[in-house]
Amino acid sequence: MDLDTVRTFVAAAEAGQFQEAAAELAVTQQAVSKRIAALERALGVRLFTRTPRGAELTIDGQAFLPHARELLRTAERAVASVRTDRRPLRVDVINSRGAATGLMREFHRAHPEIELDVVMLLEIDTAVAAIRSGAIDASFRAVAAPGRPLPEDVEAVRVLDEPLQLLTGPAHALAGARSVTLAELAGHRIWMPGVVPGTEWTAYYDDLVAEFGLTIEATGPNFGSDALLDTIADTPALATFMSERTRLVWPAGHGLRRIPVTGPTPVYPHALLWRRDNPHPGLAALRAHLAGAAGGRDTAGTWMPDWVIPR
Amino acid sequence: MDLDTVRTFVAAAEAGQFQEAAAELAVTQQAVSKRIAALERALGVRLFTRTPRGAELTIDGQAFLPHARELLRTAERAVASVRTDRRPLRVDVINSRGAATGLMREFHRAHPEIELDVVMLLEIDTAVAAIRSGAIDASFRAVAAPGRPLPEDVEAVRVLDEPLQLLTGPAHALAGARSVTLAELAGHRIWMPGVVPGTEWTAYYDDLVAEFGLTIEATGPNFGSDALLDTIADTPALATFMSERTRLVWPAGHGLRRIPVTGPTPVYPHALLWRRDNPHPGLAALRAHLAGAAGGRDTAGTWMPDWVIPR
DNA sequence: CTAGGGCCACAACGATCGGTTGTGGTGGGG
DNA sequence: CCCCACCACAACCGATCGTTGTGGCCCTAG
Numbered sequence: 001m002d003l004d005t006v007r008t009f010v011a012a013a014e015a016g017q018f019q020e021a022a023a024e025l026a027v028t029q030q031a032v033s034k035r036i037a038a039l040e041r042a043l044g045v046r047l048f049t050r051t052p053r054g055a056e057l058t059i060d061g062q063a064f065l066p067h068a069r070e071l072l073r074t075a076e077r078a079v080a081s082v083r084t085d086r087r088p089l090r091v092d093v094i095n096s097r098g099a100a101t102g103l104m105r106e107f108h109r110a111h112p113e114i115e116l117d118v119v120m121l122l123e124i125d126t127a128v129a130a131i132r133s134g135a136i137d138a139s140f141r142a143v144a145a146p147g148r149p150l151p152e153d154v155e156a157v158r159v160l161d162e163p164l165q166l167l168t169g170p171a172h173a174l175a176g177a178r179s180v181t182l183a184e185l186a187g188h189r190i191w192m193p194g195v196v197p198g199t200e201w202t203a204y205y206d207d208l209v210a211e212f213g214l215t216i217e218a219t220g221p222n223f224g225s226d227a228l229l230d231t232i233a234d235t236p237a238l239a240t241f242m243s244e245r246t247r248l249v250w251p252a253g254h255g256l257r258r259i260p261v262t263g264p265t266p267v268y269p270h271a272l273l274w275r276r277d278n279p280h281p282g283l284a285a286l287r288a289h290l291a292g293a294a295g296g297r298d299t300a301g302t303w304m305p306d307w308v309i310p311r
Numbered sequence: 312m313d314l315d316t317v318r319t320f321v322a323a324a325e326a327g328q329f330q331e332a333a334a335e336l337a338v339t340q341q342a343v344s345k346r347i348a349a350l351e352r353a354l355g356v357r358l359f360t361r362t363p364r365g366a367e368l369t370i371d372g373q374a375f376l377p378h379a380r381e382l383l384r385t386a387e388r389a390v391a392s393v394r395t396d397r398r399p400l401r402v403d404v405i406n407s408r409g410a411a412t413g414l415m416r417e418f419h420r421a422h423p424e425i426e427l428d429v430v431m432l433l434e435i436d437t438a439v440a441a442i443r444s445g446a447i448d449a450s451f452r453a454v455a456a457p458g459r460p461l462p463e464d465v466e467a468v469r470v471l472d473e474p475l476q477l478l479t480g481p482a483h484a485l486a487g488a489r490s491v492t493l494a495e496l497a498g499h500r501i502w503m504p505g506v507v508p509g510t511e512w513t514a515y516y517d518d519l520v521a522e523f524g525l526t527i528e529a530t531g532p533n534f535g536s537d538a539l540l541d542t543i544a545d546t547p548a549l550a551t552f553m554s555e556r557t558r559l560v561w562p563a564g565h566g567l568r569r570i571p572v573t574g575p576t577p578v579y580p581h582a583l584l585w586r587r588d589n590p591h592p593g594l595a596a597l598r599a600h601l602a603g604a605a606g607g608r609d610t611a612g613t614w615m616p617d618w619v620i621p622r
Numbered sequence: 623c624t625a626g627g628g629c630c631a632c633a634a635c636g637a638t639c640g641g642t643t644g645t646g647g648t649g650g651g652g
Numbered sequence: 653c654c655c656c657a658c659c660a661c662a663a664c665c666g667a668t669c670g671t672t673g674t675g676g677c678c679c680t681a682g
Contacts, residue, residue: 001314001386019629031670033630038669045393050630052678059446060393062430063401067389074385075312078378082356082371090374119373135370330658342641344659349640361659363649 001042003075006068008035009047013065017054081117088115089282092127092139094201099162099243100140100270107289114282124200128154131275137283138274142200142308153276156309159290160270163302164241167229170255171236181263182212182303190216191240193228207305208266229256241266264303271309312353314386317379319346320358324376328365392428399426400593403438403450405512410473410554411451411581418600425593435511439465442586448594449585453511453619464587467620470601471581474613475552477501478540481566482547492574493523493614501527502551504539518616519577540567552577575614582620 011021018032025032036055040047047061057065081088093100101118108116119136121127127139131154141156150156166185168175174188192205205216232240233256244258272290274283322332322343329343336343347366351358358372368376392399404411412429419427430447432438438450442465452467461467477496479486485499503516516527543551544567555569583601585594 001390003312003314006389017629028671029630030632030672033632034669037631043390043393044395047393052629052676054629059401059430059432059441063392063399063428064389066428067385067392071382071385071389074378074382078317078375078382079312079354081374081378082354082358084355088374090370117374117377119370121370130370328658339642340659341643341661344661345640348660363647363658365658 001039003072005035005039006071008032009039010065010068010072012036012048012055013057013061013068015054016056019054077115080115088117089138089280089286090117090119090136091286092119092121092130092136094120094122094140094142099160099268103140103160103270103290107286110289111282111285114285116282127273131273131278134275134278137278137280138272138286140270141273142204142269142271150273154273155276156271156273157287157290158269158271158309161299161302161304162243162268162270164261164266164268165244166239166259166261167232167242168239168257168259169233169235170257172239172257173236174239174259175257177259179260179262182208182214182261182266183263185261186213186215188215189238190214191228191232191238192216192218203307204268204305208303211303232256243268262301264301267299267302267304269304269308312350314383316346316350317382319343320350321376321379321383323347323359323366324368324372324379326365327367330365388426391426399428400449400591400597401428401430401447402597403430403432403441403447405431405433405451405453410471410579414451414471414581414601418597421600422593422596425596427593438584442584442589445586445589448589448591449583449597451581452584453515453580453582461584465584466587467582467584468598468601469580469582469620472610472613472615473554473579473581475572475577475579476555477550477570477572478543478553479550479568479570480544480546481568483550483568484547485550485570486568488570490571490573493519493525493572493577494574496572497524498526500549501525502539502543502549503527503529514618515579515616519614522614543567554579573612575612578610578613578615580615580619 008021008025011024012018012032015021015024018036019029022029022032036048043060043064045060046058047064048055049058080086091104093104104116104118108114121130121136121139124141127136127141128151130136131139132151140159166174166180174180174184192201202218205218208214209216228240232238242258244260272287274287319332319336322335323329326332326335329347330340333340333343347359354371354375356371357369358375359366360369391397402415404415415427415429419425432441432447432450435452438447438452439462441447442450443462451470477485477491485491485495503512513529516529519525520527539551543549552572553569555571583598585598
């Protein structure tokens with residue numbers, strides 16, 4: 001199907017005749033006639049009843065019309081998403097399981113008029129380069145990079161601290177615990193699929209492992225959240241970390257347990273990075289929104305690496 | 312833009328290489344290469360970075376991908392809307408101001424999984440013919456037609472009685488009234504634009520006029536609800552009927568007044584018409600929903616024509 | 623009743639587009 | 653170091669799409 005054909009259909013439906021639609025589209029009436037005929041052949045239904053005074057929609061045509069309009073609107077948005085000037089606000093999030101997507105959804109609810117595009121860049125160097133080049137407008141990251149400072153023109157602000165909980169199946173040794181300390185987790189297998197090597201997630205968990213002697217496996221393909229929950233539920237010797245903010249929806253009977261971790265509570269920090277002179281109006285709104293929604297500055301009893309961006 | 316091109320883009324993005332995408336789409340690798348190049352030229356951005364081991368998305372490509380998927384889904388829905396088998400439930404409503412659209416929105420909220428298409432057919436003969444032929448699945452109507460019975464295979468059930476109120480501007484002679492009787496409305500100009508001659512709306516208001524000696528004008532083009540409200544607000548000698556269920560949103564300062572009509576209250580009846588042997592699963596759900604949401608069977612102190620479909 | 627005008631469909635022709643085959647270039651792995 | 657896998661470019665060819673020209677239909681005015 002060709003969008004020009006759909007555009008022709010909408011124009012003809014609005015004009016009520018092919019001739020006028022043809023004039024609007026700067027083609028001949030015969031071209032319009034052929035396009036409509038082709039569309040009707042492709043769909044297998046008649047869209048117009050031709051009269052000597054024009055053409056009016058059949059019932060099928062009436063039903064198709066709003067879908068055709070929606071199709072054109074969608075196409076327009078698709079094209080707009082890659083326009084170099086005035087495109088939607090483009091934000092990089094590190095992965096779909098983290099809190100960043102939640103923040104973005106919240107921002108979208110608060111500002112539905114601001115068009116958004118979400119991308120996932122994995123590597124922080126890629127993200128910083130994209131921010132500097134203007135390919136993206138902002139990125140949710142834990143840090144610039146352990147030990148490496150951010151460039152002059154890139155600013156960063158910590159916007160959310162995400163406390164982690166332990167998630168186990170019903171047969172896990174710690175399933176009955178009211179809470180566990182990080183020291184008690186030593187020796188237990190913690191599984192974090194989807195944590196891509198080379199990202200600051202890795203650095204975070206590497207630090208956690210080094211400091212508390214945990215066993216964290218990032219191996220194995222990431223088949224998505226559902227598969228992860230299934231495996232955790234069925235495997236007694238396996239657990240994973242999950243944000244205490246994450247709202248889980250899983251089938252009853254899995255019996256998954258969320259166990260608070262204390263002494264200290266590992267907290268994953270999220271910062272927003274952007275280029276200082278990026279003029280996108282949506283960026284200012286996003287920063288304002290995140291500044292308002294921050295909260296939770298109490299760091300007592302929590303742990304995070306010492307190389308994170310300060311608040 | 313051509314949807315085949317978009318499909319090619321999505322296939323290539325999913326496969327990570329042009330070759331595999333080409334195999335999936337049953338074309339040559341060169342064709343995929345040309346399509347992608349053409350799409351990139353049309354959009355003015357590079358969508359893939361070509362490597363000797365495949366092609367991966369640029370940031371622009373990543374941003375474009377969800378829009379491309381959405382475009383294909385929208386196209387699929389558009390095509391499905393005119394499929395002869397298993398198409399969305401197609402319901403005719405008499406116009407967008409009435410209660411029928413509200414009922415449909417409510418039904419959609421209750422059953423978001425049922426795809427809906429709404430059409431407007433105006434003439435009841437057209438609607439009945441469309442119901443019999445299967446072109447539409449159901450129609451909201453006041454009646455079959457004054458004095459004319461419905462065909463054997465078309466069933467009808469009254470689903471909603473819509474009490475009417477008077478709507479006036481602040482300078483109207485009745486603006487201060489707590490309520491008015493139909494008899495008191497004699498001599499006042501009532502304006503009902505958008506009531507199309509030949510529909511059962513006309514028959515309804517004709518009956519109302521004949522019985523209570525009102526002056527109802529259906530003349531003038533219908534410029535939509537906003538224009539109607541503007542005119543009512545500014546014209547002291549003009550009023551209109553409006554459902555008491557209608558939620559109005561108008562700018563402050565208009566000072567519009569809603570005045571209950573009594574002795575008796577005119578009630579506009581809505582019935583659902585459908586073909587007895589129509590097997591569409593959505594139709595059964597719609598009927599069940601409307602049966603549950605009906606209510607308001609008290610007819611004391613109300614008026615409606617005697618030719619309406621009984622409850 | 624007829625002539626004319628407005629509108630859509632069909633036919634023939636030409637240009638452009640999109641697909642295929644054939645070939646070259648490039649980077650990673652055995 | 654060579655080979656393989658993959659993508660891009662070129663030439664060719666058929667299908668498609670738009671144009672011009674024409675005919676038919678119906679409504680309206682004279």
